[in-house]
Amino acid sequence: MKDALKKKGMFVKKLSNQGKLFRKRWEHEFASALSVLQKKKIYMEQFLWHAFSYEKLPCLQGEQAIQAFEQQIKNDCYLLFEHDERVLQLSKCKHLTSADLSKNTNMYLEDLYVVDEDFTWTYVITHESSCGPYKDRACRVY
Secondary structure: OOHHHHHHHOOOEOOOOOHHHHHHHHHHHHHOOHHHHHHOOOOOOOOOOOHOOOOOOOOOOHHHHHHHHEEEEOOOOOEEEEOOOOOOEOOOOOOHHHHHHOOOOOOOOOOOEEEEEEOOOOEHHHHHOOOOOOEOOOOEEE
8 A cells, every 4th residue: 555655745754653553543533422322332342433324423424424524634644454453644645545545455454544634634545435424524525
C-alpha cells in the first residue's frame, strides 16, 4: 500500500507501535457518546466499526459514504488498522480515493480506518462485504 500511495504523489510515513494509541483516540473522538455497556453489547472491543454497523452512531453508509469520502477535503491523514500496530501518516493526500484504499488492502482480512490529522472525520472500510464502508462527520468539499 505504501508504495502505491507514494506513486500518487503522497508522502507516506510509517508510525511504529502506534495502533493502540490511535484506536483509543478514534474511539474517544467518534464513539464517546456510547456508554461502556452499549459498547460491550455491540462487541466494540472486537471491531470499532460496530458502532456504525449496529447503528448506534449516525453515519453515511455504502455508496453515500464513498461519495462523501471522494468529496472530502483531505490534507494530512492517518491510516490505522483494527488489529495491527502500524499506522501510516499521509501528507499531500488531496487526491486519495476510496479505490486507492480498496485495491491496496486485503479487504477480506483488514479493517481500515482513515482519519484526518485532527480526527474530525473518519472513513472506514471493513473486512465484511455487507458492512460499510462508513463515513462520519464533517464533509467539507472542494
